[in-house]
Amino acid sequence: MNGTVITFFLLIVALTLYITYWAAKKTTSTGEFYTAGGGLTGWQNGLAIAGDYLSAASFLGIAGAIALFGFDGFFYSIGFLIAYLVVMFLVAEPLRNLGRYTLADMINSRFDARKVRGTAALSTIVISIFYMIAQLVGSGALIQLLFGINYVYAVLIVGVMMTIYVLFGGMTATSWVQIVKAVLLMIGMVIIAFLVLLKYNFNIAFMFTEMKSATSHGVAYLQPGLKYTNPLGTISLMIALVFGTAGLPHILMRFFTVKDAKTARSSVVTATWIIGVFYILTIFLGFGAAAFVGEQTIIAANPAGNMAAPLLAEALGGDILFAFVSAVSFATILAVVAGLVLAGASAFAHDIYGQVIKKGQISDRQQMLAARYASIGVAIFSIILALFAQKMNVAFLVSLAFCTAASANLPVILYTIYWKRFNTSGAVTGMLTGLITSLVLVAVSPNVLAPDGSAIFIGHALFPLENPAIISVPLGFLGGLIGTILSKEYNEQKFAEVKVKATTGYRE
């Protein structure tokens, strides 16, 4: 690890700790802890959404996938972006108008039932933990490569940092770490993309022509089909990507940090612009890495291609740019896992402890304490799992988190806002059906069972697709539908209230 890398690494640590110190002074109530007091502007929250969303898997994973598989690597980028149209058109504003701290709050604004809240909290915790394990395992391996720190220490460093942010600075620290990270990440992306385009005299057509001979795939590199050869598998993945975002608890939680639906809307707009530009730039990073680093070198550094972007930075900008991109990757990891800790902790402390166990009879001080204990608990639990999972290939957990969010959460969110007849029993069956089918189908998928030992266990997969969204998302909707019809419960008045609140933001 050279001096420049250490300097940048320590700068990130110092800057985020300073943010936490500043945020800690402001974090004196539960509202501050969970939602930064609802005081973020549209711009700030838009950047924070981008910072929360653009994980190391997006930054390094997609750049690597495009470098190695050309067009097919870009599929993720498309799904991840269009997902924001689902968020904007169907979910963001009603969610802001109905909810308070968590996803379960929003669903419970219609159904005052502890089993609904408990189920929603369970689904939040499962999704957040899966996502976090994928992030932590990936970041451990990555920090090992970038900074030469041993895997165990790398996971511990990330784990301790994320716990400090959330524990002391709550949502305010988490948001600002995400904002800073989003800005740094975009600066890094723009610099690298600029240097790549400079090599081609800013002639994109020329770049495409050059790419035909830049890799071992020849012309096929620019055509679909290098990575995704199973049509149903591709479509299933695209379903998970586009519908998952609107059900991801750590993203939805961000909409409670603004004062009203209008600000929620403007934050989605900002986020959509930043995220869109980001994913367009992944093309140039991927192509640049394929051309100026080369397939062999990328694969030798990391078989999944995760080192493509940092290696490209080194090839184009030397040690300084490599150190900067490494530090940005580190900040990226920290910002995402902090958001996940907060999402998991709020489901535990606010939903399960505060509302289900204590039935809301809990003081603000006790709630804060519970939230802090829950943050430590969620963090320690995830760190331990990540340490055990070091040798496992857990990258699929990211798309599993999207799939579970799309199958368990999105159907119930949409029914709650838009379906008059929907009821408690439908909410519980919908969430459980989506949750259980996605987990079970993945457990017997090729991600977990492979005869050659490339997955977690040796065996034959019972379900052929790596991502089960094509089955589990419709089942989530169907579960909610059947559960609703089988129960006689129907409260028209409550729906009128939800409709008025969701549409106008008016509260009595």
Next chain:
Amino acid sequence: MGNAVTKDSNVPLKSNYDRVAHSSKFKQLIHERKVFIIPLTIFFLVFYFTLPILTSYSTVLNKSAFGDISWAWIFAVAQFIMTWVLCVVYVKKFAKFDKQADEIIKEQLEGGEQE
């Protein structure tokens, strides 16, 4: 504000929410929002899924559009442009809906004129 305004109709309305929900302007707003959101949502989902369906089941997008840039790339980038355009359209439309919603709340609950 509670029961600031009483309604003339025979149906007893229990809450402010009910009063708003049963007003014709609110019903009109809900209808206009539906007419806006549903077709556009169907449109962007169809547009989105057309890409993986075409790349999976046909090679029609492999044909060249501009030099070595194939239609697959053009379609992929078009997804981004569509997202940004729909974003702008949505914001413009919803600025109008916001005004309508504010008027409804004012009329129904804050002592404005009865319909």
